[in-house]
Amino acid sequence: xxxxxxxxxxxxxxxxxxxxxxxxxxxxxxxxxxxxxxxxxxxxxxxxxxxxxxxxxxxxxxxxxxxxxxxxxxxxxxxxxxxxxxxxxxxxxxxxxxxxxxxxxxxxxxxxxxxxxxxxxxxxxxxxxxxxxxxxxxxxxxxxxxxxxxxxxxxxxxxxxxxxxxxxxxxxxxxxxxxxxxxxxxxxxxxxxxxxxxxxxxxxxxxxxxxxxxxxxxxxxxxxxxxxxxxxxxxxxxxxxxxxxxxxxxxxxxxxxxxxxxxxxxxxxxxxxxxxxxxxxxxxxxxxxxxxxxxxxxxxxxxxxxxxxxxxxxxxxxxxxxxxxxxxxxxxxxxxxxxxxxxxxxxxxxxxxxxxxxxxxxxxxxxxxxxxxxxxxxxxxxxxxxxxxxxxxxxxxxxxxxxxxxxxxxxxxxxxxxxxxxxxxxxxxxxxxxxxxxxxxxxxxxxxxxxxxxxxxxx
Numbered sequence: 370x371x372x373x374x375x376x377x378x379x380x381x382x383x384x385x386x387x388x389x390x391x392x393x394x395x396x397x398x399x400x401x402x403x404x405x406x407x408x409x410x411x412x413x414x415x416x417x418x419x420x421x422x423x424x425x426x427x428x429x430x431x432x433x434x435x436x437x438x439x440x441x442x443x444x445x446x447x448x449x450x451x452x453x454x455x456x457x458x459x460x461x462x463x464x465x466x467x468x469x470x471x472x473x474x475x476x477x478x479x480x481x482x483x484x485x486x487x488x489x490x491x492x493x494x495x496x497x498x499x500x501x502x503x504x505x506x507x508x509x510x511x512x513x514x515x516x517x518x519x520x521x522x523x524x525x526x527x528x529x530x531x532x533x534x535x536x537x538x539x540x541x542x543x544x545x546x547x548x549x550x551x552x553x554x555x556x557x558x559x560x561x562x563x564x565x566x567x568x569x570x571x572x573x574x575x576x577x578x579x580x581x582x583x584x585x586x587x588x589x590x591x592x593x594x595x596x597x598x599x600x601x602x603x604x605x606x607x608x609x610x611x612x613x614x615x616x617x618x619x620x621x622x623x624x625x626x627x628x629x630x631x632x633x634x635x636x637x638x639x640x641x642x643x644x645x646x647x648x649x650x651x652x653x654x655x656x657x658x659x660x661x662x663x664x665x666x667x668x669x670x671x672x673x674x675x676x677x678x679x680x681x682x683x684x685x686x687x688x689x690x691x692x693x694x695x696x697x698x699x700x701x702x703x704x705x706x707x708x709x710x711x712x713x714x715x716x717x718x719x720x721x722x723x724x725x726x727x728x729x730x731x732x733x734x735x736x737x738x739x740x741x742x743x744x745x746x747x748x749x750x751x752x753x754x755x756x757x758x759x760x761x762x763x764x765x766x767x768x769x770x771x772x773x774x775x776x777x778x779x780x781x782x783x784x785x786x787x788x789x790x791x792x793x794x795x796x797x798x799x800x801x802x803x804x805x806x807x808x809x810x811x812x813x814x815x816x817x818x819x820x821x822x823x824x825x826x827x828x
Contacts, residue, residue, distance in 0.1 A: 383669045383681045384688050386530075390665035391692070393532045395658055396539075407543070408564045409650055411550040417643045417724070419561045422501030424646030425493050425630060428623035429486075430509055430516075435623065436474050437517030439616025440467055441524025442667060442753050443608035448528035448591070449668045450756065453675025459604075460590075461597035464525050466604045468593065470612065471521045475514035482510025493627050494634050501561050508565035515572050522579045527668055529590040534582055538575040545571035607756065614758035618749070618765040628774045629795070636781055637788040644724060648731045651704055651711070655739040656746075658696040662689050663750030670754030679821040683814055686751055690807070693743030701736040708732045734792045738799050745803030748810035755817075764809065768802025 413420050444467035448460045486506050487499065495502045509516065519538065526535035546567050553563030583593040626649060633641045666689045673681035704711065712728035745768050752761035776798035780790030 383673065383685045386669045386672075387662065387665045387685065387688055387692070390527060390530065390532055390668060391662040393536045394527070394661035394664050395696075396536055407546050407550055408568060409647060411554050412561055412564050413647075415554070415560060417640055417721075418498050419501045420646060421639055421643045422495060422498035422561065423505060423564075424642055424649075425490055425495035425498065426502050426506045426509070427646065427649075428493070428626040428630075429489065429506060431623045431626070432620050433478055433509065433513045433516045434520060435618070435620055436478065436616045437471065437520030438524075439614075439618070440471050440474065440517075440608070440612045441521045442615040442664075443467065443470075443610070443612025443758070444521065445524040445528045445664070445667050446611045446671050446753055446756055446758075447604070447607045448525070449671030449754065450675035452528070453672035453678075460528070461592045461594075462599050462601065463604055463608065464591050464593060465595070465598040466601075467521055467525070467608055467612075469598075470605070470608060471518060472514070475517060478513045478517075479510060482507070482513065486510060494631055497639060504560070504562045505565045508562065508569060512569040515569055515576055519572060519575045519579060522576070522583070524664075525583075525591050525593075526579075526589070527664060530668075531589065534579070534589075538578040541578060542571045542575035545574055611753050611756055611758035611761075614762035615753055617762050621762075621765050621769050625769050625774060628770075629777070629791070632777060632781055632791050633788065636791060640724065641727070641788060644727045644731055647712070647728050648735055651732055652735050652738060655697060655700045655704065655736065656742060658700065659693045659743050659746035662693045662696075662743075663746050665689070666747065666750040667754040670751045671756075674755045674817070677821050677824055679818045682817055686747060686810060686814060689750070690743055690747040693747060694741075697739055697743055701740055704736050705733050731792065734789075734796075737796045738792075741800050741803045743803075745799075745806035748806035751810050752813070760809075764802070764806040768799060768806060772798030772802040774798070 409420065409423055412423050444463060447463045451457065451460045451463060487503060490499060490502045490506065519542075523535040523538070526532070549567035549570055550564055553559050553567050554561070555563075557563060559566065583589055629645060629649075630642050633645055666685060670682060670685045673679075673685055708729040709725075712725045712732060745764065749761040749764050752758065752764070773795045776794035777791045778794070780786045780794035780797075781788065784790060786793070
């Protein structure tokens with residue numbers, strides 16, 4: 370296989386490669402999360418009950434999306450390492466393995482949703498709004514293959530440096546969802562079911578466009594075809610070593626959301642869950658630069674690792690952390706300064722003044738939850754890039770689940786500080802976990818330097 374401009378761009382200067390991959394990816398991730406935001410915005414007009422139901426269902430939606438992102442991360446990592454090592458033909462085989470994994474996972478998720486969705490929602494605390502949650506959740510789980518597949522296929526475009534084709538289908542997705550939501554929710558009077566159907570239909574358009582490029586136009590560097598598939602357990606293993614931990618990381622984020630919902634129910638009640646549902650969307654937006662730059666970091670660090678290029682590897686870590694922090698700082702500042710108008714515009718349908726004011730108050734607190742995430746996120750994504758997915762998962766569990774939730778519980782329940790203690794504890798735990806993770810990746814960087822020097826001396 371001959372390289373093209375996209376491949377050459379990710380092999381060269383890591384700063385340029387990250388810029389080229391990351392900034393369009395930020396738009397991609399914004400559009401991906403925009404679907405959830407758009408649903409929340411329009412469902413908010415149905416009242417606090419449906420909006421709270423969406424909040425209880427959101428962690429499960431993110432689990433489905435997370436499996437797609439995780440499988441994509443595994444494929445991205447392995448394909449990038451193949452490209453760095455100039456093993457181009459094997460990249461096609463790795464891509465086909467990732468598609469097969471996605472199909473198997475989607476069948477598993479369908480069965481889980483069909484058999485246990487209601488039980489899971491009740492377990493998460495959604496009893497008071499279970500009918501609304503089931504109306505939305507059943508449709509999402511039934512069509513889960515449509516939700517997770519675009520995340521997998523877009524990662525193949527990113528692995529070969531074709532960022533435009535990874536981005537434009539998501540633009541189509543977001544525009545269609547924005548148009549379909551009010552029509553299906555209010556004009557056809559389908560309520561929260563309409564929001565779910567709009568999400569599935571708009572995501573289908575996204576998926577079909579990407580499949581058109583791969584299966585019909587066929588002008589991509591990576592090829593999707595059964596003739597390129599040569600079953601190798603080693604390839605499945607390599608992908609799963611990153612994708613399972615990466616998927617579990619998304620599951621961890623969902624569990625964190627569930628734990629927060631549970632603690633909020635105990636300390637403040639259902640209305641605060643509805644408020645947190647809105648605020649968590651904006652927390653997710655502020656996290657998007659880290660995710661987007663992290664996805665680029667998987668590709669660039671994987672290429673540097675495959676090529677045993679320490680200089681590019683170090684530059685990737687430092688530059689990714691720097692630009693992630695600067696962009697996150699800007700977003701958090703905007704959210705803090707304009708918290709009230711943002712909350713008012715988001716709740717414009719219901720016009721609930723109490724909810725608007727409380728949303729603004731919580732948003733101003735939770736911006737500090739995001740501020741230092743770039744340091745922890747960079748470490749996690751670099752570990753994914755070099756194929757050490759379980760190290761990435763360990764850092765995420767420590768940061769998000771153990772420290773953040775433990776401190777939240779400690780301050781809110783043990784020290785009886787209530788809902789403010791919950792938010793403060795989450796922030797303290799997050800900051801501590803981020804700096805532990807960053808210290809870990811700096812130690813790994815020094816070990817990789819020794820490996821590269823030893824390799825040079827042996828040649």
